[in-house]
Amino acid sequence: MSSDHAKSSSYLGLHLNPAEFRKACGAFATGVAVAAVMGRDGKPHGLTVNSFTSVSLEPPLVLVCIGHKAATHGPFSSASAFTVNILSEEQRDLSARFASSHPNRFEGVDWYEGELGAPVLNGALAVLECEMRERMEAGDHTIFLGLVRRAGVRDGAPLVYFSGKYRELK
Numbered sequence: 001m002s003s004d005h006a007k008s009s010s011y012l013g014l015h016l017n018p019a020e021f022r023k024a025c026g027a028f029a030t031g032v033a034v035a036a037v038m039g040r041d042g043k044p045h046g047l048t049v050n051s052f053t054s055v056s057l058e059p060p061l062v063l064v065c066i067g068h069k070a071a072t073h074g075p076f077s078s079a080s081a082f083t084v085n086i087l088s089e090e091q092r093d094l095s096a097r098f099a100s101s102h103p104n105r106f107e108g109v110d111w112y113e114g115e116l117g118a119p120v121l122n123g124a125l126a127v128l129e130c131e132m133r134e135r136m137e138a139g140d141h142t143i144f145l146g147l148v149r150r151a152g153v154r155d156g157a158p159l160v161y162f163s164g165k166y167r168e169l170k
């Protein structure tokens with residue numbers, strides 16, 4: 001039994017193997033997005049997420065979950081707006097870039113400040129510009145809930161993530 005397993009087993013009396021948990025969650029195919037904010041430092045910050053979920057139509061609410069250890073967690077915690085840039089199948093490199101330890105992920109990336117001040121990636125399949133509404137602590141992640149103020153979509157195919165790998169819809 002791994003120490004990870006031992007730790008999880010004792011939590012609330014659950015008998016859950018963390019590897020199985022990750023594998024089971026990974027069986028849920030998702031799109032891939034870059035969630036982004038403007039930091040108090042005046043610089044754009046963003047990370048690759050697949051935790052994006054549409055929550056409500058009226059009012060239009062969406063959420064992303066960000067791990068406490070992510071460097072972008074701080075900027076998200078103090079931001080009043082964020083964007084969700086849904087990636088197309090041609091943007092696999094952007095997904096890798098925004099999940100990497102690159103010191104300046106926006107370097108060489110085509111982006112602009114959207115209406116709410118948060119960064120918008122040119123060429124994204126769809127973009128949602130959101131006003132930050134609520135932050136909810138959930139285990140080792142924070143759930144950031146946003147009210148969608150603007151949304152746009154172009155024709156194209158999405159980048160898909162399934163079982164730890166990028167896929168394309170065929």
Ligand SMILES: Cc1cc2nc3c(=O)[nH]c(=O)nc-3n(C[C@H](O)[C@H](O)[C@H](O)COP(=O)(O)O)c2cc1C
Binds near residue numbers: 066099
């Ligand atoms: C496809 C994919 C989806 C991801 N989804 C999330 C997510 O929803 N939330 C999260 O906190 N990290 C997610 N990550 C990991 C972050 O992108 C990555 O760990 C993060 O950029 C760490 O860098 P930072 O600490 O510099 O922010 C995902 C990574 C990939 C490749």
